[in-house]
Amino acid sequence: MYDVVIIGSGIAGLTSAIYSARAGHKTIVIGGPTLGGQIINTLHVENYPGYKDISGFDLINNIASQVKELGVEIVSEEAKEITSDKKVITENNTYSFKSLIIATGLENRSLGLENEKKFLGMGVSVCATCDGNFFRGRDVAIVGGGNTALEDALYLANICNKVYLIHRRNTFTAEKYYVDKVYANSKIELCLSEEVKSINGEDSLQSITLTSGRELNIDGLFVAIGKVPNSKLYENLVETDNGYIVSNEKCTTSVPYIFVAGDCRKKSVRQLVTAASDGAVAALSASKYLEREK
Amino acid sequence: MVVLNKDNFDTEITNSKGVALVDFYADWCGPCKMLGPVLEEVEKETDAKLCKVNVDEEIDLARKFGVMSIPCLVIFKDGEQVNKSVGLKSKSEVLDLIK
Incomplete structure (x- = not known):
């Protein structure tokens, strides 16, 4: 049983892992097959404080190593389902949680046509x-x-x-x-x-x-028809608006034990630093929830 | 890993026996960088020859084998292309490709 399960290994998810681990909670990140979010395809990040110019790949790896040094495991499994009895199910494992942070970010909007996925990378x-x-x-x-x-x-x-x-x-x-x-x-x-x-x-x-x-x-x-929130996992679980999780400045959701961080949250600014900021807020809100439920 | 270019490709792959995996990559490609350590792990567990092609330097080789996105793994058996896989893969997925 984990105090905090985090879904997503972009800046938001990894930052929430840092805060959650430092608050002393047993934490795991279900990071998906590829570590990092959209930023890993960016060669030059020039607006993340502390770095004049860093690749998204290096930035994510730095944060991931910080997370791991705090004793948090990042598993490269894809979350398939969040059950109502507080479990995240992946292909081979089930992770029980007391609180959950959703940081699944955005994905490219697709045309929704046959062959589109099959030919990805093949034209x-x-x-x-x-x-x-x-x-x-x-x-x-x-x-x-x-x-x-x-x-x-x-x-x-x-x-x-x-x-x-x-x-x-x-x-x-x-x-x-x-x-x-x-x-x-x-x-x-x-x-x-x-x-x-x-x-x-x-x-x-x-x-x-x-x-x-x-x-x-x-x-x-x-x-190139834009991006949409990666909402498949949660759309029947929490209140959403066009796939974005409806939230507030505390990063809480319509479900008391579920929190949200990063681009999949309904908000106006989506930047690396605001994703990191959401990560901190979501983890601290989860921490407060865990204290109350003790 | 063997670094391939247009000059050594025929010797190392086309006129070579056995199974070879060629990783088409670029230095600017994040997912390619993540695949690097995976392939190093795979190399320890296989007899297949593991090679790599930098697509920025060898774009003609990439196009010859129909590479349209990277990372792209192309598998050869006795010099013939037998399989192709696009995107980041796990160690077990790569091992399956070269079984």
Whole structure:
């Protein structure tokens, strides 16, 4: 039986582990297959106090080693279910808890199409700056209408032969700066008021079909339609709003023994330091709860 | 791990017998860095040859084997590509790939 089980090993989860361990509570982090949250894909972190420039990978590893030195185990298992009798179930284990901190963060929003997951890394990508170079000289498509999508379209237009920019509306939400540049770029073909209907191919992506019926033969499909909270585990358990856990400055939830930290909390600013800050608050609130229940 | 480039690829892989695992990676890729220690562990427990390719230096090799995202593990048997796996993997998953 753990005093505190933490789900998630991003900045929020790991910071809550530090505070929980230092408060003397028996704590474990169920960190998922990959240690760290979204930040591990960032090469230069330049807004985390104490570091002028550090990679997200190094930052997470530093914090993780701090957590481990405090005697907290970080298991690389994926939480499958949170039961109403206070257990977190993973593929091979069950962890009983007195209090729970949810720090599951955000994930990339998907189109929700067949083959999308299957072809991830086989033509479908969620990171143009990571994978773009593998499509040098080829034809690709990008889906989305925000800053990220348009910035990525411009990046891809620099290296690819042709870029289709697919957006379900006929105006963009991106800043005018990017919109003007996209319109002026002869390598980018706009497919507006269009959505991707199907992703086609055998072992890897070969083409996509749009809602108008048009088929585009492409080697790469980049999906840049924003992020959504990783809410599968908790959406039937605590009060949420669009998948974000409804909370307050104490990081409590609608369930007395469940606390929330980081990007999956309903709030206005999502930064590394606010994730860390949530982690501290959630752990101290959990600590108070544990004292009361003694 | 054997460091591969376009000059030694044929000798080490194409014209080589047995099972080989090639890790396509880049220094800027966080998940690739996490896979590094996993592969070091795997190397202690297998007879397969473990190799790595830096995709920033050897983009043509990466494209030749259809690498479209990293980390990407490509498995060869007697010089022929037999399997491919994208993303971070656990030790047991990697061992399964080269069984």
